[in-house]
Amino acid sequence: MKDKTGVPRRSRQATADRGVSIRAVAAHAQVSIATVSRVVNGLANMATPETAARVRAAIAELGYRPSSAGRSLRQRESRLVAVIAANLANPAMTAIAASVEVALRSRGLVLALCDSHDQPELQDEYLLEMRAHLVRATVLLGAVASPKLVAMIEAGEPLLFVNRRCPCDDDQPFIGIDNRRAGQDAAEFLLAKGICDVAVAHGHLASSATLDRIAGIGEAFAAAGAPVPPERFLTTQGAEHLEIGYRAADHLLSAGKPPAGLICASDMIAFGAHRRLVEAGLAPQAMPQFLGFDDNPLNPWVAPWLSSVRIPYQAYGDAVVRMIDAGGPRRIILEHQIVDRSPH
Amino acid sequence: MKDKTGVPRRSRQATADRGVSIRAVAAHAQVSIATVSRVVNGLANMATPETAARVRAAIAELGYRPSSAGRSLRQRESRLVAVIAANLANPAMTAIAASVEVALRSRGLVLALCDSHDQPELQDEYLLEMRAHLVRATVLLGAVASPKLVAMIEAGEPLLFVNRRCPCDDDQPFIGIDNRRAGQDAAEFLLAKGICDVAVAHGHLASSATLDRIAGIGEAFAAAGAPVPPERFLTTQGAEHLEIGYRAADHLLSAGKPPAGLICASDMIAFGAHRRLVEAGLAPQAMPQFLGFDDNPLNPWVAPWLSSVRIPYQAYGDAVVRMIDAGGPRRIILEHQIVDRSPH
DNA sequence: TAAGTCAACGAAAACGTTTACGTGACGGCA
DNA sequence: TGCCGTCACGTAAACGTTTTCGTTGACTTA
Numbered sequence: 001m002k003d004k005t006g007v008p009r010r011s012r013q014a015t016a017d018r019g020v021s022i023r024a025v026a027a028h029a030q031v032s033i034a035t036v037s038r039v040v041n042g043l044a045n046m047a048t049p050e051t052a053a054r055v056r057a058a059i060a061e062l063g064y065r066p067s068s069a070g071r072s073l074r075q076r077e078s079r080l081v082a083v084i085a086a087n088l089a090n091p092a093m094t095a096i097a098a099s100v101e102v103a104l105r106s107r108g109l110v111l112a113l114c115d116s117h118d119q120p121e122l123q124d125e126y127l128l129e130m131r132a133h134l135v136r137a138t139v140l141l142g143a144v145a146s147p148k149l150v151a152m153i154e155a156g157e158p159l160l161f162v163n164r165r166c167p168c169d170d171d172q173p174f175i176g177i178d179n180r181r182a183g184q185d186a187a188e189f190l191l192a193k194g195i196c197d198v199a200v201a202h203g204h205l206a207s208s209a210t211l212d213r214i215a216g217i218g219e220a221f222a223a224a225g226a227p228v229p230p231e232r233f234l235t236t237q238g239a240e241h242l243e244i245g246y247r248a249a250d251h252l253l254s255a256g257k258p259p260a261g262l263i264c265a266s267d268m269i270a271f272g273a274h275r276r277l278v279e280a281g282l283a284p285q286a287m288p289q290f291l292g293f294d295d296n297p298l299n300p301w302v303a304p305w306l307s308s309v310r311i312p313y314q315a316y317g318d319a320v321v322r323m324i325d326a327g328g329p330r331r332i333i334l335e336h337q338i339v340d341r342s343p344h
Numbered sequence: 345m346k347d348k349t350g351v352p353r354r355s356r357q358a359t360a361d362r363g364v365s366i367r368a369v370a371a372h373a374q375v376s377i378a379t380v381s382r383v384v385n386g387l388a389n390m391a392t393p394e395t396a397a398r399v400r401a402a403i404a405e406l407g408y409r410p411s412s413a414g415r416s417l418r419q420r421e422s423r424l425v426a427v428i429a430a431n432l433a434n435p436a437m438t439a440i441a442a443s444v445e446v447a448l449r450s451r452g453l454v455l456a457l458c459d460s461h462d463q464p465e466l467q468d469e470y471l472l473e474m475r476a477h478l479v480r481a482t483v484l485l486g487a488v489a490s491p492k493l494v495a496m497i498e499a500g501e502p503l504l505f506v507n508r509r510c511p512c513d514d515d516q517p518f519i520g521i522d523n524r525r526a527g528q529d530a531a532e533f534l535l536a537k538g539i540c541d542v543a544v545a546h547g548h549l550a551s552s553a554t555l556d557r558i559a560g561i562g563e564a565f566a567a568a569g570a571p572v573p574p575e576r577f578l579t580t581q582g583a584e585h586l587e588i589g590y591r592a593a594d595h596l597l598s599a600g601k602p603p604a605g606l607i608c609a610s611d612m613i614a615f616g617a618h619r620r621l622v623e624a625g626l627a628p629q630a631m632p633q634f635l636g637f638d639d640n641p642l643n644p645w646v647a648p649w650l651s652s653v654r655i656p657y658q659a660y661g662d663a664v665v666r667m668i669d670a671g672g673p674r675r676i677i678l679e680h681q682i683v684d685r686s687p688h
Numbered sequence: 689t690a691a692g693t694c695a696a697c698g699a700a701a702a703c704g705t706t707t708a709c710g711t712g713a714c715g716g717c718a
Numbered sequence: 719t720g721c722c723g724t725c726a727c728g729t730a731a732a733c734g735t736t737t738t739c740g741t742t743g744a745c746t747t748a
Contacts, residue, residue, distance in 0.1 A: 021703090023704080033729095046727080067705070069704070074704080088441070098459060113456075113457040114454075114455070134411070242645055377699095414736085418735045692748100706731105707732090708730095710727105712725105713724100
């Protein structure tokens with residue numbers, strides 16, 4: 001019996017487990033609504049074992065699931081956790097988002113994903129929208145300074161800053177690596193190979209992550225008695241990372257022989273720079289020693305020339321839920337690690 | 345005045361725009377709750393211009409935003425749209441997710457992102473969870489057959505299948521490219537270059553996308569009088585795409601001279617295969633002509649050797665909202681396009 | 689002027705939960 | 719026996735909306 005009629009299919013209600021409310025369960029189990037609620041929420045000591053069993057049987061039989069809307073309305077808090085990413089085109093951000101998703105699921109929470117495209121207005125819009133959804137917490141994955149951000153902070157909204165620290169209040173909860181330390185390690189990695197002649201390609205300095213990394217790099221080289229001259233720090237305003245790298249390499253080529261080492265503040269920048277040098281027909285032995293940040297999972301496959309500071313993105317999800325649950329540690333610093341892919 | 349006390353910060357309620365309900369707006373504008381609701385929802389003809397203006401002023405002043413929970417509860421439908429992806433580690437899936445996110449935002453909808461990890465149980469869990477959230481629609485990004493999936497279909501839940509068609513009911517709404525046609529185009533791309541000696545590396549055949557692609561490839565080569573022998577279709581059960589490609593190339597190497605053309609059902613497979621051939625020290629002129637599917641945005645940067653069938657992932661978001669809104673077209677087929685990166 | 693139409697708005701119910709409070713039964717203790 | 723405490727459970731209010739229905743007043747029309 002096919003339905004060729006124009007009626008929307010939703011109205012069919014075939015399985016009948018659509019729209020089973022707590023009331024139906026209560027009726028079926030011959031108890032009150034309140035009792036069902038108590039059983040569902042595990043207030044176990046509030047019900048006789050037999051009653052609980054009867055309720056659970058009714059729940060299973062009817063295929064009941066508590067309505068998210070009813071819950072959120074009552075307890076003024078949903079099971080949603082918002083992640084506002086600065087740029088989902090960046091594989092590192094999606095990697096973190098994926099990791100957060102897994103961790104949230106194991107806690108019975110749900111991920112609402114937003115892309116602010118690094119624009120303050122969009123970030124503000126999302127902050128408000130997510131609060132209207134009564135999200136349990138808002139994770140800012142690369143936050144940018146914006147009016148509503150400071151308002152939310154002042155209002156005591158539960159915010160969580162990942163990768164980039166909060167641009168307005170350094171005391172806000174943060175999850176990430178020690179970027180200054182990572183910068184130092186990167187520098188020492190090259191120094192240990194006897195490489196002092198380096199350039200650094202990086203993105204815009206509004207990001208605390210970038211800022212800390214190049215600070216660490218500068219310090220380590222200076223401490224080794226081989227300070228990097230300011231003109232060796234290369235960036236391009238308003239460009240995406242691939243493009244930044246490409247132009248940085250272009251600049252290096254036009255300035256003469258490329259340096260012996262090239263530190264890129266992200267793997268994407270390294271991809272761009274490497275591409276330019278290959279296009280220029282640079283001989284393999286003239287190719288600088290590359291060092292990136294992130295360690296994209298694709299690196300072993302498509303960029304075996306790229307050593308990189310591996311950031312444990314898979315661990316970010318757990319850190320996020322730990323912070324949400326405890327509310328406790330205001331700061332979780334995860335361990336980075338240099339992956340050496342240089343020709344020994 | 346610092347707060348060194350142990351009180352949770354949420355209780356501060358500094359800006360006072362926290363918890364402004366429609367009631368507060370009504371009181372402030374000296375109208376009834378109903379009128380505010382009408383103005384908010386644009387039932388404009390139901391209110392005097394002056395009243396509407398007064399209400400809007402109150403809304404702006406108090407910073408009111410309708411509570412998502414209240415709304416969902418009342419109209420039995422939230423502004424959430426679920427995307428259940430088979431595998432967020434796959435850049436193609438995250439690209440689609442990002443595209444969907446942008447399109448949803450412009451419609452005032454919010455993306456709830458899930459990763460089923462290609463497991464039927466997890467997919468089922470998410471299907472139920474998302475229905476409990478009263479999602480407006482559920483987008484299955486690479487669906488797998490599962491018990492609850494057929495139950496939801498029978499119940500008439502609004503489902504949307506992207507990339508892979510529904511494994512149980514071919515009539516379910518679908519968004520994607522014409523994969524059979526794309527397979528044919530891929531074959532003809534190589535044939536036009538005089539390449540008949542090819543191998544095909546692909547993932548598991550539960551996916552209608554993969555199935556259609558290799559069917560198209562087979563047909564086109566057969567029609568050209570150069571059928572591809574069955575042993576030239578290579579896969580590895582249960583492995584991820586990169587690994588599948590690597591092992592396929594490994595197999596080809598052990599079977600003698602690699603073919604002149606290598607079609608990979610995804611760019612990731614191509615990355616893996618290419619890596620193996622490079623490791624084997626294959627001379628550049630002996631390298632097969634590669635053809636992948638997806639056309640990863642990174643290709644021009646890290647895989648300039650890879651021609652690919654470009655799938656318009658940026659267009660998927662619009663297609664999704666069109667389908668959600670209209671409920672109309674049951675099928676949107678988007679146009680693919682071959683990107684030729686072969687040495688002229 | 690009386691009746692009828694219609695726009696503008698308010699009152700109230702309903703959506704599905706959680707939870708404070710009340711109630712009856714039962715057992716221990718003086 | 720009378721009193722109190724505890725346990726298991728029910729009653730009902732509240733959360734913030736949307737929407738149906740009813741009411742009011744102004745305006746048109748006969």
